[in-house]
Amino acid sequence: MEYSADLPLVQVLADGRFHSGADLGEVLGISRAAIWKRIQRLAELGLDVESVRGKGYRLARPLDLLDESRLSEGLAGRAELIFSPVTGSTNADALALAVEGREGPLVVTTEFQSAGRGRRGRQWRSPFAANIYLSVLYRLPGGFASLGGLSLAAGVAVSQVLEQACPGLPLGLKWPNDLLVEGRKLGGVLIELAGEIETQVQVVVGVGINVAMLDAQADSIDQPWTSLLQYGDLSMSRTELAESLSGALLNMLDTFVARGFAAFVPAYRELDLVRDKAVTVITAGKSQTGIARGVAEDGALCVEIEGKRHYLHGGEVSLRLQ
CATH class of the missing domain: 2.30.30.100 (SH3 type barrels.)
Incomplete structure (x- = not known):
């Protein structure tokens, strides 16, 4: 499904206010009938649109959209940002870029994944603008001895950011890649090898974090789950959170290259569930x-x-x- 034509509509509705079909048609330069058709497609992005006669359409809640320009500026000098509002999977995108010959560090992120995945090929539910879906492509030195512990180190880095974003969050890590809060899954880490030659090893560190997902958006999840907003207001916007996570993962990878997982063992023990x-x-x-x-x-x-x-x-x- 091609969603690019629907994104301007999402941007207008992101404020959570009612917009009449006539007003939406005027802003977007399309007919009211075309507006109605696009409204129906938004459900495929995991968005709940309310329709009230005489008032028009609105999202069930406002959206905190990612700011591509700010993310790019925040990563300047450290990594290139690859942002697509809608994609299949950020990990798959990062892997494809590696195959094309692109070298890290790259940060790939999106508002929506149509084919998000977790460990062992499990589906990762990825509704539009509800969570964080982010992957880092990073080049390790050739002959790097071991990737053991990389997912644990990533879990430590992500946990430290989330504790800043949501102070008091009772977060812990379940080996090898789950972030849990009170026994419910908040997020996960997926490590994939992008390619290996004599001079380098490219890895992808993928992270998915539930930020503001609604029950209706998670109806296909078959395990207990939670999101950050269930534990109070966030101190960061989604853009700030994505920027902080990117920076933390890049710092983690730099340290991992220099010192391995041993550098993260004490912090991991504090979070070990x-x-x-x-x-x-x-x-x-x-x-x-x-x-x-x-x-x-x-x-x-x-x-x-x-x-x-x-x-x-x-x-x-x-x-x-x-």
């Missing part, structure tokens, strides 16, 4: 129950099963808290 908890480890269809004993300096999770310690890596297993 599974340490000394009973967990179920699922690998190759087999389930085992044990006690999590923290993470190693390569990001592996230590799980004690029947008195023996096992070290697990994120690509191998799924983990469930008991």
Whole structure:
């Protein structure tokens, strides 16, 4: 579905006020019938439009749209911004740019993903202008020994920004890539390898954060979830949040190259939700129950099963808290 023709309508309706069909048609230079057709398509973007006879149309709530110019200025000198209001997946876009020969650092973000995805190919619900969908393409030195712990380091960097955006947020990390608040998923990290040659390794660090998602926009999510606005007013706009997250991830990657995950272990331990908890480890269809004993300096999770310690890596297993 091509949504570009609908975006000017979204921008007019973003204020959350009523706009008559006639006024919208005049502003956008199209007929009232065309306005009605475009209004119907907005549901595909995850937007709830109210229609009241005699008043016109309005969104169920105002939108805090991303400011592309401000984001670009905020990243100047550090990374190039790639912004599309609507896309399939920011991670997929970053991977495609790497294949085309583009080198990081690049920051790819959007208002809406039609094919957002999480770990193990799961769908990531991505309604328009409700959350943060952001990916960083970054070049690591050739021969870089290990990416172990990168998703954990990213989780630490993201958590620190979110705690500033929403003071008092009871946030923690569930190995290897989930950000949880009171047992409900607030966001996640997806690491993908973009390409490897002798001189460099390109990685994509993807982050999805639920900011202001409504229940109606999350009807297909099959696990407990939450959003930042459920924990009070934010101290940052979505643009400021995206800018802060981008900067934090770039700083994290610089540190990770220099010092590896070891630099993030103390901070991760403070956020670790599974340490000394009973967990179920699922690998190759087999389930085992044990006690999590923290993470190693390569990001592996230590799980004690029947008195023996096992070290697990994120690509191998799924983990469930008991």
